[in-house]
Amino acid sequence: xxxxxxxxxxxxxxxxxxxxxxxxxxxxxxxxxxxxxxxxxxxxxxxxxxxxxxxxxxxxxxxxxxxxxxxxxxxxxxxxxxxxxxxxxxxxxxxxxxxxxxxxxxxxxxxxxxxxxxxxxxxxxxxxxxxxxxxxxxxxxxxxxxxxxxxxxxxxxxxxxxxxxxxxxxxxxxxxxxxxxxxxxxxxxxxxxxxxxxxxxxxxxxxxxxxxxxxxxxxxxxxxxxxxxxxxxxxxxxxxxxxxxxxxxxxxxxxxxxxxxxxxxxxxxxxxxxxxxxxxxxxxxxxxxxxxxxxxxxxxxxxxxxxxxxxxxxxxxxxxxxxxxxxxxxxxxxxxxxxxxxxxxxxxxxxxxxxxxxxxxxxxxxxxxxxxxxxxxxxxxxxxxxxxxxxxxxxxxxxxxxxxxxxxxxxxxxxxxxxxxxxxxxxxxxxxxxxxxxxxxxxxxxxxxxxxxxxxxxxxxxxxxxxxxxxxxxxxxxxxxxxxxxxxxxxxxxxxxxxxxxxxxxxxxxxxxxxxxxxxxxxxxxxxxxxxxxxxxxxxxxxxxxxxxxxxxxxxxxxxxxxxxx
Amino acid sequence: xxxxxxxxxxxxxxxxxxxxxxxxxxxxxxxxxxxxxxxxxxxxxxxxxxxxxxxxxxxxxxxxxxxxxxxxxxxxxxxxxxxxxxxxxxxxxxxxxxxxxxxxxxxxxxxxxxxxxxxxxxxxxxxxxxxxxxxxxxxxxxxxxxxxxxxxxxxxxxxxxxxxxxxxxxxxxxxxxxxxxxxxxxxxxxxxxxxxxxxxxxxxxxxxxxxxxxxxxxxxxxxxxxxxxxxxxxxxxxx
Numbered sequence: 001x002x003x004x005x006x007x008x009x010x011x012x013x014x015x016x017x018x019x020x021x022x023x024x025x026x027x028x029x030x031x032x033x034x035x036x037x038x039x040x041x042x043x044x045x046x047x048x049x050x051x052x053x054x055x056x057x058x059x060x061x062x063x064x065x066x067x068x069x070x071x072x073x074x075x076x077x078x079x080x081x082x083x084x085x086x087x088x089x090x091x092x093x094x095x096x097x098x099x100x101x102x103x104x105x106x107x108x109x110x111x112x113x114x115x116x117x118x119x120x121x122x123x124x125x126x127x128x129x130x131x132x133x134x135x136x137x138x139x140x141x142x143x144x145x146x147x148x149x150x151x152x153x154x155x156x157x158x159x160x161x162x163x164x165x166x167x168x169x170x171x172x173x174x175x176x177x178x179x180x181x182x183x184x185x186x187x188x189x190x191x192x193x194x195x196x197x198x199x200x201x202x203x204x205x206x207x208x209x210x211x212x213x214x215x216x217x218x219x220x221x222x223x224x225x226x227x228x229x230x231x232x233x234x235x236x237x238x239x240x241x242x243x244x245x246x247x248x249x250x251x252x253x254x255x256x257x258x259x260x261x262x263x264x265x266x267x268x269x270x271x272x273x274x275x276x277x278x279x280x281x282x283x284x285x286x287x288x289x290x291x292x293x294x295x296x297x298x299x300x301x302x303x304x305x306x307x308x309x310x311x312x313x314x315x316x317x318x319x320x321x322x323x324x325x326x327x328x329x330x331x332x333x334x335x336x337x338x339x340x341x342x343x344x345x346x347x348x349x350x351x352x353x354x355x356x357x358x359x360x361x362x363x364x365x366x367x368x369x370x371x372x373x374x375x376x377x378x379x380x381x382x383x384x385x386x387x388x389x390x391x392x393x394x395x396x397x398x399x400x401x402x403x404x405x406x407x408x409x410x411x412x413x414x415x416x417x418x419x420x421x422x423x424x425x426x427x428x429x430x431x432x433x434x435x436x437x438x439x440x441x442x443x444x445x446x447x448x449x450x451x452x453x454x455x456x457x458x459x460x461x462x463x464x465x466x467x468x469x470x471x472x473x474x475x476x477x478x479x480x481x482x483x484x485x486x487x488x489x490x491x492x493x494x495x496x497x498x499x500x501x502x503x504x505x506x507x508x509x510x511x512x513x514x515x516x517x518x519x520x521x522x523x524x525x526x527x528x529x530x531x532x533x534x535x536x537x538x539x540x541x542x543x544x545x546x547x548x549x550x551x552x553x554x555x556x557x558x559x560x561x562x563x564x565x566x
Numbered sequence: 567x568x569x570x571x572x573x574x575x576x577x578x579x580x581x582x583x584x585x586x587x588x589x590x591x592x593x594x595x596x597x598x599x600x601x602x603x604x605x606x607x608x609x610x611x612x613x614x615x616x617x618x619x620x621x622x623x624x625x626x627x628x629x630x631x632x633x634x635x636x637x638x639x640x641x642x643x644x645x646x647x648x649x650x651x652x653x654x655x656x657x658x659x660x661x662x663x664x665x666x667x668x669x670x671x672x673x674x675x676x677x678x679x680x681x682x683x684x685x686x687x688x689x690x691x692x693x694x695x696x697x698x699x700x701x702x703x704x705x706x707x708x709x710x711x712x713x714x715x716x717x718x719x720x721x722x723x724x725x726x727x728x729x730x731x732x733x734x735x736x737x738x739x740x741x742x743x744x745x746x747x748x749x750x751x752x753x754x755x756x757x758x759x760x761x762x763x764x765x766x767x768x769x770x771x772x773x774x775x776x777x778x779x780x781x782x783x784x785x786x787x788x789x790x791x792x793x794x795x796x797x798x799x800x801x802x803x804x805x
Binding site: 065066067069070139140141145146147148154155156240241245246247280281282283284285286287288289310311312313316317319320323324327328330331334335337338339341342343344345346347348349350351359362363366367370371373374377378379380382383384385386387447450451452454455456457458459460462463464465466542543544545550 | 568571572581582585586589590592593594596597600601603604605607608611612613614617618619620621622623624625629630632633636637640641644647648650651652653654655656658659660675717718719721723725728729730731732733734735736737739751752754755756757758759760761762763764765767
């Protein structure tokens with residue numbers, strides 16, 4: 001657990017790059033994820049400009065050809081899910097928070113952890129390099145359906161498609177290693193006294209997400225190997241002319257792809273729970289219910305994948321089964337939302353920046369959740385499938401997850417990560433400058449989808465029903481909103497880096513929070529605590545009657561005088 | 567609602583729109599209810615000087631009721647939606663009525679080819695009319711289509727029909743429609759199929775019986791050039 005303690009005094013690039021400290025690795029994941037988010041956001045800017053102003057010489061990019069358009073949308077999706085949502089939500093927060101919140105000095109497999117980040121970094125480099133090879137980056141959508149993805153004569157990206165696949169496969173390996181580490185650490189290295197019911201919800205959610213990921217990714221890795229062989233060795237796993245089946249890939253992909261939605265959702269849900277409890281000064285409503293609904297969602301998520309394939313040529317009778325399972329999954333998710341709302345009841349709510357993000361997560365995610373019903377119901381999916389309605393729906397889930405949830409986490413734990421407070425005014429400007437344009441981007445896209453606009457089209461002039469002025473106006477509105485939102489991200493970046501230099505000192509526990517990470521220095525030293533803490537109670541004992549203070553840290557023994565500070 | 571944006575030109579299009587409306591009503595109710603309560607709580611329970619939060623575990627029966635009852639109501643809504651969704655799905659995709667006419671639809675990078683039966687009303691005979699990016703059908707007749715793909719996945723999508731079906735290489739997928747409105751409408755390819763995906767547009771022409779017969783007669787490949795009758799020549803003539 002602590003084989004690296006002996007050289008924690010040494011500084012310099014090498015000791016940073018090869019550090020096995022969970023906090024360093026967590027930061028590396030976070031900064032890599034943020035850098036990739038800039039690339040993914042820039043791609044969105046480039047293709048949205050092309051949609052709003054077809055043929056335009058896009059500032060900072062140039063003219064977007066149809067091949068480039070396909071590559072931009074493909075890699076935007078791939079990057080945002082695999083290189084932003086996963087590294088930041090699971091790897092960065094998982095690495096940083098797990099040892100600190102369960103009260104141990106490091107991950108149980110620190111060197112495996114180091115290897116995980118290095119493979120992840122390699123995967124990011126492979127992906128970025130794929131944009132610059134001959135033929136350009138892969139443009140067959142993030143779902144990479146064969147035969148388009150399998151044959152260079154169809155996709156015209158002989159190297160880009162294989163590098164894309166290799167990068168995704170490497171990323172999976174990195175997260176398998178990380179997942180093993182997270183699960184093992186939480187199960188084995190908790191502070192003395194911390195029972196299963198005392199684990200903060202965000203940690204539970206990261207563990208459940210890791211389990212879901214590990215259980216679902218196997219088939220897709222097998223699929224990726226087969227697809228790679230089809231591309232490079234001329235095998236015919238997915239080639240119908242030689243006995244293969246292209247729809248098989250879709251099953252392998254979505255068997256992973258749907259649980260993957262919950263892999264990123266659950267950590268964001270966990271962050272929201274923790275942030276909401278702190279700033280509502282409330283105990284989480286029905287802790288065990290939250291946990292059970294998360295487990296229920298996870299289990300059900302393995303039985304819904306074919307709702308992505310209703311019209312893909314599967315036996316139509318199968319759609320009925322998957323409609324039932326898909327609609328049933330709305331129950332645990334709805335229950336979770338009810339619980340979160342109930343948690344606010346009777347609180348003493350402080351609208352700090354992290355709390356605003358956490359509340360926005362819930363408010364926006366509910367829109368994403370209910371619009372999923374239209375697509376899970378087979379009958380209405382016939383029309384809405386592959387339309388912008390789908391796109392707007394999953395952005396209303398993924399944006400709250402990967403952007404809003406992440407900002408909730410970063411602004412909440414920033415004081416612990418860096419020992420400084422972020423500027424609240426700038427934080428709130430950034431919040432409203434992100435959330436309002438977000439809705440302005442995607443509400444028009446819902447309407448366009450209902451109007452029959454299909455996806456991944458670089459220019460709608462070939463479709464008279466979609467080329468009208470009112471539809472084009474909505475596209476322009478969405479694009480302008482996106483540009484506004486992107487500009488506001490510089491407020492965050494400035495706030496992030498300026499606060500490192502001149503932010504107020506945070507102290508140990510600026511939010512008066514209960515969980516163990518707030519009982520050590522900010523930022524925590526190597527090894528996290530001089531003396532590892534004990535745990536005496538659950539993480540959400542806020543506003544307990546009869547205590548002077550309205551919080552009760554997990555590490556304070558019961559017999560200590562009321563209001564004893566950590 | 568949707569008709570304001572996209573016309574309905576098939577027998578089942580109205581059913582699909584009705585299902586979308588039904589879902590909108592049910593989930594809209596829940597969404598509005600949740601958001602109102604949610605925002606209401608945020609306003610009502612803002613921090614006030616001297617007022618502490620309440621200690622509520624949510625583990626007791628009378629507290630859990632607030633979660634349990636809505637959750638059963640959600641289940642009821644789900645069942646209603648499932649019943650209607652499956653019913654419509656069955657009509658559109660499973661229970662194919664006997665066809666009056668059968669056409670073949672072939673997707674390839676990056677065009678749709680349509681094979682219409684000629685005057686004999688049968689496919690795969692000499693007088694088949696092959697067209698690129700033009701599908702001609704008669705109003706009020708039940709059509710079956712045999713959907714194929716030559717190279718990669720495509721998806722045959724006719725928004726005014728509310729119909730979509732992927733075309734899968736190596737398979738022939740049968741579907742149906744019955745047009746209810748005269749006119750010409752867009753056909754899309756709704757599955758990404760390479761760099762020309764954005765140009766893979768076609769048109770469906772819904773014609774009255776007389777118009778359609780005239781069109782068939784005009785394009786009958788056995789009529790004008792029997793001795794040189796080749797597919798290529800006919801396609802060239804048709805376009």
